[in-house]
Amino acid sequence: MSRTEERENVLNTLHRRFGAGIIEFADRSPRRVYLEIKPESVCEVADYLFHTLEARFNTASATDTPAAVEILYHFTLERFGLVISLRVELDRGAPAVDSLACCFPAAEWIEREIHELFGVDFRGHPDLRRLLLPEQWPEGVHPLRRDYQEWDSEAVRTRGV
Amino acid sequence: MSKTIVPIGPYHPLQEEPEFFTLTVEGEEVVDIDVRLGYNHRGIEKLSESRSFDQTVFLVERICGICSTSHPYACVRAVEDLFPMDVPERARYIRTIIAEGERIHSHLLWLGLAGHFLGYNTVYMWVWKLREEILDCMEILTGNRNNYAMFKPGGVRRDVRAEDIPTVLRKIDSIVPTLEMIKAAVLDDPVLQARLKGVGILSRQAAVEYSAVGPTARASGIGKDVRKDCAYGVYDRIDWNVVTGRNGDVWDKLVVRVLELFESIKIIRQCLEGLPSGEIDARIADYPAGEGIGHIEAPRGETFHYIRSDGTNRPVRHKVRAPTYMNLPTFKETVKGANLADATIILAAIDPCYCCTERMAVRTPEGRKLMGGYDLVRLSREKTERLRKELGA
Numbered sequence: 001m002s003r004t005e006e007r008e009n010v011l012n013t014l015h016r017r018f019g020a021g022i023i024e025f026a027d028r029s030p031r032r033v034y035l036e037i038k039p040e041s042v043c044e045v046a047d048y049l050f051h052t053l054e055a056r057f058n059t060a061s062a063t064d065t066p067a068a069v070e071i072l073y074h075f076t077l078e079r080f081g082l083v084i085s086l087r088v089e090l091d092r093g094a095p096a097v098d099s100l101a102c103c104f105p106a107a108e109w110i111e112r113e114i115h116e117l118f119g120v121d122f123r124g125h126p127d128l129r130r131l132l133l134p135e136q137w138p139e140g141v142h143p144l145r146r147d148y149q150e151w152d153s154e155a156v157r158t159r160g161v
Numbered sequence: 162m163s164k165t166i167v168p169i170g171p172y173h174p175l176q177e178e179p180e181f182f183t184l185t186v187e188g189e190e191v192v193d194i195d196v197r198l199g200y201n202h203r204g205i206e207k208l209s210e211s212r213s214f215d216q217t218v219f220l221v222e223r224i225c226g227i228c229s230t231s232h233p234y235a236c237v238r239a240v241e242d243l244f245p246m247d248v249p250e251r252a253r254y255i256r257t258i259i260a261e262g263e264r265i266h267s268h269l270l271w272l273g274l275a276g277h278f279l280g281y282n283t284v285y286m287w288v289w290k291l292r293e294e295i296l297d298c299m300e301i302l303t304g305n306r307n308n309y310a311m312f313k314p315g316g317v318r319r320d321v322r323a324e325d326i327p328t329v330l331r332k333i334d335s336i337v338p339t340l341e342m343i344k345a346a347v348l349d350d351p352v353l354q355a356r357l358k359g360v361g362i363l364s365r366q367a368a369v370e371y372s373a374v375g376p377t378a379r380a381s382g383i384g385k386d387v388r389k390d391c392a393y394g395v396y397d398r399i400d401w402n403v404v405t406g407r408n409g410d411v412w413d414k415l416v417v418r419v420l421e422l423f424e425s426i427k428i429i430r431q432c433l434e435g436l437p438s439g440e441i442d443a444r445i446a447d448y449p450a451g452e453g454i455g456h457i458e459a460p461r462g463e464t465f466h467y468i469r470s471d472g473t474n475r476p477v478r479h480k481v482r483a484p485t486y487m488n489l490p491t492f493k494e495t496v497k498g499a500n501l502a503d504a505t506i507i508l509a510a511i512d513p514c515y516c517c518t519e520r521m522a523v524r525t526p527e528g529r530k531l532m533g534g535y536d537l538v539r540l541s542r543e544k545t546e547r548l549r550k551e552l553g554a
Contacts, residue, residue, distance in 0.1 A: 031391060032242070032454060056385065057372040058456065059487075061467045061480035072467065074454065078390035083454050106372035109490055110482075132199035144207060 004030075007080045010053065018045050024087075034072075036087040039097045042073070045086060047103045049075045055084065057106040062114045064146045069095040069118055073107075090120060099125035117144040164192065167501070169537065171200045182492075182508065186501055194496045196489055209479035214240050214314055214448055217476060221466075222308055224481065227270060230263045231459030232466070232481065233312035238393060238455025239466040240314040243448060249440040252316035257394035258432045259303065259311050260457070261425040266295040267460035268418045268425075271512045272347075275415065278505050279356060280542030287343055294336050298329045316442030326433050333426055340426075344419050352549045357412035361495040361507030364409055368491065375462020376417045377488045377511045381409030387458040399431040411510040418512075448474060459484055461512050485513045502544040505537050 001009075011033065015025060021041030026034040037045055049055040055075035062071045068089035075084045090097055099122035100107035111122045112131040119142040122128060130137070141151050164185050171181035179200035185193035205224060209217050217240075221232035234256065241248065248256075269292040276284030296306045302321055303309035311317050347353060363373065368381040378385060386403045388396040404420040406413030450472035456465045462484030469478040488511040495507050 029245070034452075054369075056369075056374075058463070058465050059480070059482040061478070063469060063478040074465070074467070076391070076456075078385050081391040083391070083456070085454070104370050104372070105490065105493075106370065106487065109486065130199070132202045134199065143204070 003080060007082065010077070010080070014045075014048075017048070021045060031081055031083060033082060033084045034087060035084060036089070039088045039090060042086065042088050043098045043100065043103060046073060046075075046100050046107075049077075049084060049086075050104050053077060057100075057104060058083070060100075060107065060110045060114060062118045062120065062144070064092075064118060064144060066146075068092055069120060069145075071097065071114065071120065073100065094121070095119065096121040096123060098123050101125050101127075116142065118142050119145065163187075171197070180489075180513065184496070184501070184504060189501050191496050191499050191501060191504055194492050196492060198489075206479050206481055209476060209481075211475065213474045214470075214476065217479065218312055218314070219310065221481065222310065222312075224483070226307060227267050228263055228459045228461065228464075229308045230259050230312070231457060231464045232483075234260055234457045235455045235459075235464040235466040235481075236468070236479075237312045237314045238457060239453040239468040240448070240455070240470075242453030242455055243451045243468065243470055246315065246443060246445070248443055249316055250437050251320075251439045252441045252443075253395050254432050254436050255317045255321055255441065256312065257396065258321070258429055259299070259309055259317075260394065261428045261432075262295055262299050262302070264425045264460045265422055265429075266292050266299070267512075268422050269295065271418060271460075271509075272343075272415070275506065275509055276347075278509055278538055278541050279353070280545045281353070284343070284347060287339070291336050291339055291343070294332055298332050301325050301329055301332075313442065314448075315445040316440070318442075320441050321436065326436070330430065330433055333429060337423075337426065340422060344423075347419065348416065351552055352545060353415075354412065355548045355552060356545050357415060357506070358410055359408075360411045360503050361499060361510055362408060362410045363491050363495050367494040368409065371491045371494070372487055373462070373491050374484050374487050375458065375460070376414055376421065377462060377491065379404060380406035380413035380417045382407050387456055387463050391456065393457060395432065396428070399428060399435070401428050401431075411506055414510045448472070461485055462488060485511065489513060500544075502540045505541045 011027065015022065018041060021038045022035060023038060024036040028034060050057060055077045058074035058076055060071055060073045062069060069092055070087060070089050073086040077084060088097055097120065099111055101111055102124050109131060111125055112128060114120050115122060115128050116130050116133050138151055142148065164187055167184040167186055169182040169184065171179040181197035183195040184191050205220060209220055212220055218233045218236055221236045222229050224232045269288050273285040273288040276282065276288065299309065300306050302325065303311050303319060311319055363381050365381045365383060368378045368383055382405055384403050384405045389403050401424045404417050404424060406417050448470050450470055452469040454467050456463050464484055465482040467480040468476045471477050491511065492508065496504060499507055
């Protein structure tokens with residue numbers, strides 16, 4: 001079986017297996033596939049990618065859009081030179097999603113980072129402590145959210161923000 | 162036995178990247194480790210949103226001083242992923258040359274530091290002297306010893322002059338005999354073998370679970386390399402090999418890096434000899450809306466960038482993930498159970514953009530004893546010295 005056929009097969013299986021959880025399947029190029037899924041199926045799809053297809057977890061990237069807090073989980077399937085990105089859209093008011101750190105430790109740090117920078121609650125994460133922000137940073141202030149306001153008046157003075 | 166906390170870090174004038182390690186030790190044995198980051202959090206992802214795509218490349222070039230090309234490379238690939246576009250052939254060759262030159266000087270830097278930590282200052286001096294030759298080559302090709310400012314979306318900024326190619330080839334050829342000598346001296350050294358084999362083992366399984374990247378993963382027998390798997394530049398049309406180890410210990414990480422030096426030299430030589438003529442820039446006029454991913458194999462492993470564009474000339478989101486971000490958490494596997502004297506070299510073995518030091522306080526029931534970062538290096542060197550005596554070398 002050629003590499004392209006095998007790639008087709010893997011993607012078709014993915015589609016069949018998680019059809020109910022998939023909102024949009026975008027095969028954008030030979031090297032990029034974007035999969036929008038329902039937040040509740042993120043764990044099973046990610047677990048299948050990581051443990052069954054043996055994809056490598058690259059990282060996750062969150063974006064605060066006007067409609068939702070969006071998280072993309074990026075995986076690489078080396079044998080096809082393919083990056084599969086799982087997209088979930090979370091409610092901006094109280095963004096929460098199941099943690100992938102329970103499936104594989106590689107997701108632990110990036111979820112801690114998204115937790116503090118975007119205020120996403122990762123349910124079941126073993127250790128949601130801060131990763132990058134300093135101790136004196138106030139709770140509930142998330143610097144990469146669009147509605148972020150500078151909170152430290154002294155910082156404005158000394159840093160000239 | 163009572164547990165003692167050994168904090169290492171976070172600041173030291175010699176250390177360009179502050180990190181804070183908390184080692185829990187029982188006697189001499191490390192039983193747990195925690196890493197605290199963020200002391201140098203500069204908010205670059207946020208800053209990038211206020212820069213145009215051209216400026217963004219300059220911005221990310223300043224993330225790391227050692228591998229200053231890996232972030233621009235990943236960044237321009239993410240921007241180019243926004244649209245279907247072809248980068249001119251000559252630009253792809255030049256990009257590959259710069260990326261490999263950087264790998265050589267970065268691996269040499271690591272090798273020197275590793276020698277320094279182990280009490281092999283001769284290795285340190287040899288290797289850093291050799292590194293100067295590579296930096297000279299980079300200066301000839303790009304005008305800079307570091308922060309080359311060569312990359313732009315669609316191509317490269319500066320052409321390689323034909324008259325410089327023989328000089329660079331000669332320089333690169335001239336370091337090979339010395340490199341061979343260092344390779345033989347380091348890899349055949351019985352003390353180094355006794356000191357590093359079986360130390361800080363990262364099992365294949367653990368490397369997969371932590372999604373470790375680069376030499377850290379390859380030393381554990383995972384033959385993954387973005388240059389081969391998701392080929393970019395001209396890596397798919399020249400002859401080179403992915404170097405892998407088997408045991409995942411510090412020794413294998415050392416061997417992988419040393420052997421990768423020779424592969425990089427092979428790549429640079431082929432690129433310089435086969436450099437095609439032609440354009441070096443695709444001259445992008447407008448950036449479409451959309452999203453793009455760019456990932457490349459930096460000296461330390463995969464660097465990953467994600468960019469989203471709304472059709473203006475600046476990104477609305479720019480995510481940067483450096484290789485050390487994936488490799489640092491593997492300390493949980495490698496340092497546990499290790500001897501305190503081995504901690505320095507294990508922490509250094511993933512080549513974090515520098516490791517530990519500064520001050521460390523050993524808290525004992527009797528009181529507080531302060532140790533400098535140099536004490537930790539001394540501890541490491543004393544162990545080497547002990548082994549050297551035992552082996553009669």
